[in-house]
Amino acid sequence: MKLGMLTACLPSWSLKRVAGWAAKTGYERFEVAVWPGTGGRDFEAAHIDVARFDGRERERVQGLLRETGLAISALAYYENNLHPDLERRERIRTHLKHAIDAAQALGVPYVGTFIGRDPARSVPENQREAERVLPELVEYAGERDVKLIIENCVMEGWHPDGHPGNIAYSPELWEWMFSLGLYLNWDPSHLMWLGIDPLATIAPYAGRIVHAQAKDIELDLVARNRYGFFGTTAKNGDPWATGWWRYRVPGRGQVDWIRVVDRLYEAGFTGTLSVEHEDPLWGGTPEKVCQGLTIAHHTLRPLVVA
Structure with missing residues (x-):
């Protein structure tokens, strides 16, 4: 297992x-x-x-990796692949393919994304649409020796009533998406507020958890009563x-x-545990974000064998 971080918090x-x-x-x-x-x-x-990835960009990135000793665990483009606006969906699909091509050129094994959802349709209706559109992307990635990994983020902000906006939020749905050739970027924080025990989801799906996100969560059960x-x-x-x-x-948090x-470790996970920083207390400026990432490193470094 390696300890990593997602770069999105420092745009x-x-x-x-x-x-x-x-x-x-x-x-x-780094992801x-x-x-x-x-x-x-x-x-x-x-x-x-x-x-616009070309040989010059590849050399730039590879030079940074040589200089720092880091490796890229995955490329991250978490977007709605079932977006109801078909023109936007096509732009998302095209950009995801660009990410896959860049991953192939750099020797990066994974590209992360979301299944997404059309909020006007039921979950089963979205499943049928995903079965129509996602296999082509899985095949495109597979031909380039890249796996598509789906984070189990609920993306409740994509739904007007706070319902799941990404239909990969439960083990029941993971089993369905695995049948499409997709893999899991496992994140315990989303499971916690859904009432799912994160620990119970590791061993049964260890063969498909190829990357993991390290994000914590703070639950206020008194506020939930309201x-x-x-x-x-x-x-x-917001x-x-x-x-x-x-x-x-x-x-x-409470993870x-x-x-x-x-x-x-017990499940045989040998991928990257990647810190995903979305903490409002340690955000707002790059300096605060780095302080938050340092806290995360201090928490996890003693646990992940260097």
């Missing part, structure tokens, strides 16, 4: 700067954000321009406002990282 920094900081801090891998860089969300970082499971309806312009849970860096890492 204003260059890849060179992120890599230098990560290596100096003691991270071994590189490859959004087009046109979105408004903080995590839509573009640390490699996969749409808002209900799906969270507050008073979003005040579709991600929940009122009773918030994501934290590892060590500042039992000692047992999580131990169970991953």
